[in-house]
Amino acid sequence: MSYQLRQHGPHGVTTVVFPHLQVPHGFSTRLGGVSQGSFSALNLGWLTTDEREAVSENQARFDEHVGFAAPPTLRMEHGVEVAVVERPLEERMVGDACTTDNPAVGLSLTTADCVPILYHDPANRAVALAHAGWRGTVAGVALTTLQTMQKHYRTRPEEVKVAIAPAIGPCCFEVDADVAGPFERRFPGEDLVVSAGTKWRINLWRANWLLLVRSGVRPDNIVVGDLCTACRQDLFFSYRRDRGHTGRMVAAILPG
């Protein structure tokens, strides 16, 4: 199992897709949009300073590409709250993850370095998305999302399929002791934190993978889309690389 870049439609919109998730989904790249400058081209960040008309056109292109409407679901706070979305939303819910089993609800969330995690429970026709920055990773948003699916949809961890999408990689996520310390304490004995001179580098993909596997998700049901958002300037926006002045990607999924 692996991931693929899928280009489709007249504008060259390209998403990262995970074929083991058997429902409509995608993680956007910056390709195929109309935004200019730092936001070039497929900026899906409604809360950035980009022109609204451009983001609106980008959103329409992305929705057409994935095959469903994926308006922003969440107002994110780098925590572990999971929004249970029972019907199409009129405004964003607060949380860093969301879940639904309503086939009329397309979930989506934005990132620009944080780790997007997509979940599909084929037995109960439920899906979820989580957004794990370093704080959310340490706090375990990958787990609270799975637990919420268990509670609301009877999801069994050994049956759920998970995709860990492109994010800032261990090549580029360099931190100080205030961030390295919590990871060392949360994941003792794992080589997630590597010393780099006076700093440390952290593997957020591996941290979230470990949290999921320790909770009963089968390793062969997890695919890591290990493209680094900071290295791959050709494909992705990166908050860190671009010093905050950048666009946003979207992870989106629809129950089957």
Ligand SMILES: [Zn+2]
């Ligand atoms: Zn990198």
